[in-house]
Amino acid sequence: MTFNVTVLPSGVTFEVDRDEPVLAAAIEQGIGLPYGCKDGACGSCKCRLVEGRVIHGAHQAKALSAEEEAAGMVLTCVAAPQTALVLDNLKAVLASNGMTMDNIVSTSVFLKDLNDFAKMNTVYATYFKVAPPARATVEVARLPRDVKVEISAIAVR
Numbered sequence: 525m526t527f528n529v530t531v532l533p534s535g536v537t538f539e540v541d542r543d544e545p546v547l548a549a550a551i552e553q554g555i556g557l558p559y560g561c562k563d564g565a566c567g568s569c570k571c572r573l574v575e576g577r578v579i580h581g582a583h584q585a586k587a588l589s590a591e592e593e594a595a596g597m598v599l600t601c602v603a604a605p606q607t608a609l610v611l612d613n614l615k616a617v618l619a620s621n622g623m624t625m626d627n628i629v630s631t632s633v634f635l636k637d638l639n640d641f642a643k644m645n646t647v648y649a650t651y652f653k654v655a656p657p658a659r660a661t662v663e664v665a666r667l668p669r670d671v672k673v674e675i676s677a678i679a680v681r
């Protein structure tokens with residue numbers, strides 16, 4: 525059985541087998557997720573689980589504590605999906621560096637079709653409820669893996 529995994533805020537999706545670690549499937553399919561050790565030891569692959577359920581394989585508490593797991597964080601390198609998943613990558617990357625969305629000072633949004641601006645903006649607004657950062661939005665001919673949107677962000681402490 526396979527499950528769909530959606531990564532926010534880009535919205536990129538890919539499929540993962542029930543017993544396959546999410547990160548391994550992402551790498552195999554050319555999906556850019558952060559990682560370091562690929563073995564549950566470093567915490568670099570930590571994401572927030574927005575929807576769905578995973579089973580974690582062996583990992584170190586310094587990479588993912590019981591409190592973090594209870595709060596909905598997952599280590600994609602040792603997490604196997606049990607349902608379709610929605611993962612929030614951006615907030616997790618910021619959190620692992622002691623920052624929040626409030627530390628973002630600038631974003632660049634790349635859309636395959638500028639007609640999707642309103643849809644993208646609806647989701648985007650849920651990330652920046654107060655004082656959104658400066659943003660540039662452009663339409664591009666093609667994005668990696670033919671995704672519809674890619675967003676880069678600059679955060680400052």
Ligand code: FES
Nearest residue numbers: 560562566567601
């Ligand atoms: S990549 Fe190191 S804990 Fe997942």
